[in-house]
Amino acid sequence: MSHTLGIRQAQKQKTRQALLDAALGLLEEQSLSSLGLREVTRAVGVAPTAFYRHFRSTADLGTALVEEALGSLHPMIRTTVSTADDSEERIARAVELIARHVDAYPAHVRFIARERHGGVQPVRDAIREQLARFGQEVKDELAKDPESAGWSDDDLLMLANLYVDQMLITASLFLEAQEATPQERDRVIQVATRQMRLISIGRHHWLD
Amino acid sequence: MSHTLGIRQAQKQKTRQALLDAALGLLEEQSLSSLGLREVTRAVGVAPTAFYRHFRSTADLGTALVEEALGSLHPMIRTTVSTADDSEERIARAVELIARHVDAYPAHVRFIARERHGGVQPVRDAIREQLARFGQEVKDELAKDPESAGWSDDDLLMLANLYVDQMLITASLFLEAQEATPQERDRVIQVATRQMRLISIGRHHWLD
DNA sequence: CCATGCAGTAAACAACTGTTCTCTGGAATT
DNA sequence: AATTCCAGAGAACAGTTGTTTACTGCATGG
Structure with missing residues (x-):
């Protein structure tokens, strides 16, 4: 090509x-x-x-870095959300995927976490746009799940964005724990897993 | 005094x-x-x-700003979480409280969101410490709630930090919507409320 | 009332910044 | 083979930065 x-x-x-x-x-x-x-x-x-x-300008370089850090991540997100496993196993898989990604590209993750609310508007905008795309894509995958029957579009997007934010929080936690002891890392895994689980439980009983 | x-x-x-x-x-x-x-x-x-x-140094000034922005917020958080209303009404109250706070102190909120992952380590540390205190305090209030019966300490703290992070996300959303149209603001209120609600539902069924 | 302390001033420092202009060597095109 | 193009170099620009040194005036405490 x-x-x-x-x-x-x-x-x-x-x-x-x-x-x-x-x-x-x-x-x-x-x-x-x-x-x-x-x-x-x-x-x-x-x-x-x-x-x-x-x-x-450096702001222009910044937006290029956003593309480099997030642009290639869309397929990964899609497949992670869509794999139709047991919910509990899917969570474990997602958390570990995040951990691996942070280990592989720590500087990219730090950059996104830092500049998402940083002082350079064009870069903030670029990140927001990418995250919005992630939200839409997660929503699309969620919509295919039988569990999403009866959900409104708004609520599906609301849940999708909650997942996306939660992924960022988890990534940021792994980043902080990167140079800490292995048991500290394990604690992060545990916390992240349970928070995801709690959200999934909320999702399961949403229509009650 | x-x-x-x-x-x-x-x-x-x-x-x-x-x-x-x-x-x-x-x-x-x-x-x-x-x-x-x-x-x-x-x-x-x-x-x-x-x-x-x-x-x-400016880093020193930064930590002083952290104290100014978050130091006086602890009582407010405590009372908001502890008021023993109906859960749904408590959520609405919390979201509106956040909205009012962002309107009253937008620069403070922006500063915290920006420097939480910013480039100055002492400031990051100061913010992390304050947020950890918030987490502990929210946990203490949650522990008093009858609904927390049977919960482990770890899980209570996990939930408390989830709430704290969610408050920050919501504050940041209000900040972005600050100069937007009123209906955009209403949409933020709706999304934030439902995300909180979903978390509360997850909490309610956690021990199933 | 007088001596001390200390918040704020003024000037100078070497080092650094973004941006402009001119130039050059070698790849690309004809 | 001759010409055009263009990524990168080099020098110079006016402004900016953090920090040091020596100072001044005034509120404070003896």
């Missing part, structure tokens, strides 16, 4: 990715609104002016 | 408060890690060096 692009474009994308990676690293200890463009280029080893060949 | 303090101390606290207020204002459009101390003093109209008479 992807028409192999010339040496020219390849190098460009390489530098672009280097800028994104460097920025993501720097953002572990600060927030986007304090990230300087010179700081990023210095970390990569290119001239400050090279930055403009790829991004208009 | 408070021994009336002299002209000296009074003036000092006045400038200190002015610094806090100015910082809170500036933080509406950026995050703490990008807030400059000169920026703050300029907004107040004092010399940059005056800043050091009150705070070691």
Whole structure:
């Protein structure tokens, strides 16, 4: 599908990715609104002016990071919600999936948690849009479940967003526990699992 | 109780408060890690060096803001959770209380939401500590409720933290809807109410 | 009433920022 | 083979930053 692009474009994308990676690293200890463009280029080893060949501003780079962090996550979410297991096992699977994702991409998770309410509006908007998509997709999967019979569209979306928020909270908990003891991590797993379970119980008795 | 303090101390606290207020204002459009101390003093109209008479750094000022934003909120939370009404009415009361608080102190709410996962560790820690206190207090109130019979301590705390997180999510939603149309605000009220209700239902059937 | 303490001032510091302009080497196109 | 294009370099710009040092004026306590 992807028409192999010339040496020219390849190098460009390489530098672009280097800028994104460097920025993501720097953002572990600060927030986007304090990230300087010179700081990023210095970390990569290119001239400050090279930055403009790829991004208009650090805010622009931020929205690109949002795409990188969340864009490829949609299929994963869909399949996780839709697998028609026993509810209890599905919860365990989801929690472990989140744990693995946080371990694999901690900087991405931190970035999203930090900039969701951060000081740069375009980035906040980009994150909100992605999360809204997640909400819709979760809702679509929930709608297929027999248990959703009799539910209004509004209520399904309400529940879907509750799940999405809960996933973010859980991811953030795993992030905090990342450098803690294994038993602390286990405690996070337990808490996250039970909170999900409680929500699922509420879902089950919603129409009573 | 408070021994009336002299002209000296009074003036000092006045400038200190002015610094806090100015910082809170500036933080509406950026995050703490990008807030400059000169920026703050300029907004107040004092010399940059005056800043050091009150705070070691902007991070220090940040933790003071955490105290200001959350410190006085504990009694309010306690009474809201403890009032032994019908569950449905209690939810409505809580949601409206959050709405009023966001209207009264939008900058405080934004600050907490932003810096909870922000780039300044001491501030993150201060917020986490306050939220943990909220969790404990909510748990204490829940424990008094007859419905909590048979619940383990861990599960009560798990539920309490779920409530606390839900309050923050709701506050953040109200913040976003603050400059939106009234019907958008009503939609937020509806969603928040139903999410709380679903959690309460889950709570009710937890021991099944 | 006088000496001390201390909130706030003023100036200077090296280091840093985003942005503009001009230039260059090599890939891409013809 | 000749030409165009463009990612990146380099230098310079006016402003900004945090922090130090020495100071001033006034409320405070003896």
